[in-house]
Amino acid sequence: MRPFELFISLRYLRTKRRNGFLSLITVISALGIALGVAALITVISVMNGFQSELRDRILGVTSHVVVSSYQDLEGEETWRRVVDTAAEVPGVEAGAPYVREQGMLTRGSAVSGVLVRGILPEWEEGVSDLAANMQRGSLEDLQPGGYGVIVGKTVARDMGLDVGDPITLVAPSGQSTPAGMLPRMKRFTVVGVFDSGMYEYNSGLVYAHAEDVQKLYRLDGAFTGIRLRLAEPMDAPQVAERLGEELGGSYFVRDWTQRNRNFFQALHTEKVVMFVILFLIVMVAAFNIVSSLVMLVNEKRGDIAILRTLGASPGNVTAVFMIQGTIIGLFGVVLGGAGGVALALNVEELVAGLEGLFQTQFLPGDVYSVSRLPSDLYWTDVAWITGAGLVMSFLATIYPARSAARTDPVEALRYE
Helix, strand or coil: CCCHHHHHHHHHHHCCCCCHHHHHHHHHHHHHHHHHHHHHHHHHHHHHHHHHHHHHHHHHHCCCEEEEEEEEEECHHHHHHHHHHHHCCCCEEEEEEEEEEEEEEEECCEEEEEEEEEECHHHHCCCCCCCCCEEEECHHHCCCCCCEEEEEHHHHHHHCCCCCCEEEEEEEEEEEECCEEEEEEEEEEEEEEECCCCHHHHHHEEEEEHHHHHHHCCCCCEEEEEEEEECCHHHHHHHHHHHHHHHCCCEEEEEHHHHCHHHHHHHHHHHHHHHHHHHHHHHHHHHHHHHHHHHHHHHCHHHHHHHHHCCCCHHHHHHHHHHHHHHHHHHHHHHHHHHHHHHHHHHHHHHHHHHHHHCCCCCCCCCCCCCCCCCCCCHHHHHHHHHHHHHHHHHHCHHHHHHHHCCCHHHHHHHC
16 A cells, blocks of 8 residues: 555646646656756766777877886897786786887978887787778888888878878988088888877877887987787776886886876866766756745645644655655656667767768867767766756755645635
């Protein structure tokens, strides 16, 4: 048998009220909560998708952990010893040496400043997704002494490059000649074009064989550091700390969370701000519940007086209106939660359909880092959002319900 408070609350919800405006406010309150919850779930899921997509693309080009020395790693024996030591740390899958230098590409009147990364192709495949990101050419085409270079698709487009085209790489360190200091330069051949999915890397990063870079920059066989790939990127801070203890104080170990801290902190801050802004929709809808219940209390003064006369306590009257407001909020939260989950799971297909319908692209690849609208639904986010909506709905019922409980039966009947 249902408690009479629940019975009366459901009866009030089913009864056709004389005041149609009051019913309209109730419907708007439920729909407002549904809209706010659905918008929150969808937007937070899209922001989760952006964060995951950007993290995966960044980690596909950069490394999970970088080991460097206060002096360059000179000789193969030195960097192999570091790689072997790192391989003994749990979580480390692979390591590879690299050379990093600044340079400038020139071809005719076209000039582009780039970051030159010298690699050993047979080792690079274990620590990055460069081989999978190749649009044209192959990673194996980088041969020592061949002076080949792999450029990003943006560099290739802006400078009109394709596989087999010559390009001049200028090193900032100069050489002394009778005519004065002149920059060092070397003619390279484009052997591949890659697409990392990130405009910053496609327009500012080129790959060459480590031996060729060492010769051009006169590094005498020295490497800048060691790049490591982990089984679980999220464990990078712990692995980096453990590796730093193993290698000792002569080496400097940094993980990807340190090198990209500001970027991901900005994404997190934006996510929090967006949550607060959209949650205001739920709060406005909750205020509508307050106004709806206050008007209902005024309309039902006679019913309240009869209930009090029949022996209902102020707590019973309070429960009637709190249950009714909570039911309105629960309906809105359930409706919004279901709609938000459905939209979050299909937002990418929906956006693609709208782009095809209007013959446009909402996120151009040459403007945004991600040219599609990814979505990553976390059920913990759904639980937090729906839970917050229910709490707001419940809190909105307190004042009207307490007001109803303070109604004087005699005054209410006289009012009627």
